[in-house]
Amino acid sequence: MTSRGLFSFIKDSPAYKNSEKNWHVELASYTVFWFDLLINSPQGIDFQKVAADYLRIYRDAVKKDNDKRFVYFIVARQKVRFSARKTPRYSLTKRELIIYFEIGKKRKIRKIRFPAVPSMIGPRLPIIVDDGRFISIWGSDQCQPVRVSVHDFLMEGNINLGIDTEVLYVGSTDDPASRPLKRDHRGYSDSLYGTPTDEKDIFVYYNLLKTTSVTKTSPYLLSFAVSNSVIDEVQKMEEGMLLEHGLIHYFGTKSQEPGEKQS
Template sequence: MTNDDDDYPDPSPEELGIGALFEEAPEPFHDLVAPPPDAMEELLPLMPQRTAAPQTWVVTVADAKFHWYDLIAGFPEVPDIRDPVGRHLRRMQFDLEATSEKRLIYFAVNRPRVRFDTTRSTSWGFFSLKLTVPLLVGPEEKKESLTIELEVPFAATLKKPSVVLTDRFITLNWGGLIEALSIHDVLQQYENQLNYKTEVQYVGQTKDPLGRLARARLTPVQRVHQKFSEDNDMLLLIQRFNVEVMSDDGDPAEMEVNQNPVAADMLLKDRIDVVECALIRYFEGPEMHGRSDKEADIRKQRLRDVQAANNLQNFRIDLRLEESGKYHDLYSRHAGVSRSHIIDCTIADGNVIITRVPDKAKP
């Protein structure tokens, strides 16, 4: 006896209204491939002018920000901006959408799962704004608590806010102002005893006309999220870099002839492409988290081209931040934990050769 339902095929993605999610889209690394000559003809007068002297680069972090990826994964509904949490989510969405127009580096990172415990109550300290909030930590939901000392915002009309907890957000109503903070915002902004490290799983570049990272539709990041999401929270650490060029001929990006947008972007692209490849090699190791052989070959050729075009001898990447907390204790399966990752790099036949600079010993 057969089931009558077997006579009816499963609905197609188009019938379900999600066909667009499965359309062919270029992999992010295809941006590394040079455009065809025909597409470059009208841009030739705007192409950057290069210098001949050898170059050495020093790469430092200008700023960095974490975004909680789990909040945008799974194609959530459009946030309600009349709600404090909805406004928080919309701001994060705007921030991430803006990165698709910029050449920034992102790390997909994991931290152990942490939630607010809504079954227990918050408590206030005597005659103070010290608020103790209950937590559930890890997949086993171990009971913990965190005490934070609040500061009265300028727009507040109450001396002490009313508090509402959900598993992921705390909302503080100060009368004239309502603040919504995620659990990861709280853990970053306030001192706490949870000494967890941040594990880098994947490295990428935000520049993407399709804006897939902000919509949780970037396939390699989706794979990482699916693999590690059961016991961990996943965040995106997005960093903007400064690249100082040391050369007897100066920095080509500072030449007057290279001040047009096309030349400036091509020079910046050279630098961020190299930084991305070096950080992939450093954090992901030789296997590059299952990236294809095609991607590896394209990246090698891109490194050869940039090295030749810029006469690049070597470069240093310094991931230190002046004001950084525990969330910046980064590590991976191939890089030991540190808040001060500094690597010296050279390029040999399209491969990045990495030498980690040892951390300074604590006094």
């Protein structure tokens, strides 16, 4: 049973209805996909199918819970790859594992040091594969390596290379498995227009945002801080569109400037 509108009676109560209110918006959860893996999947893996199947499960879980629209960002950031020119090595004196990254079109080398903990080291050094898109890591108790993409490695390790992310497009959808994952709508093509893919990597972030209605003043001396989804004061579609257009204005996405037709 969905929780959306479960306490809808609150929005009609005079104590709430006659109060001045603000919306507070925060990120509840997100998931991200690297478009390069969708277009050029690793051998033997249909990454787009894997991503779409995951998003269908995610969508159905959200629908059963609070039935929100997904607000998605198509974003770009400077290209990063593991370096195949300078392979990982150990620093025995400092007991560190050193991994090299290549940044941007000019493939500028960046060295990152990690504590040489057993879970990272395993029985052998990591191996860079697939033109630096992936690294193969043997854990201390593994006979087969685990392959991790460069961006998953950076995000899961909370590694900050000091690279900014540019939001190219903001949209909302009820079906994240098709939009913009299949790359068949205008937002995807608009985002890539003028974005050099030899210099940038492109991602899609699917975000679930929590909107909380907070009363400021009330003649009843009562205060409320209640999630919009449980009172359904602003319904699902309108809530998603409000968030979408607010974020378009906030990020100033070039393809969605005034006068441009949005999709």
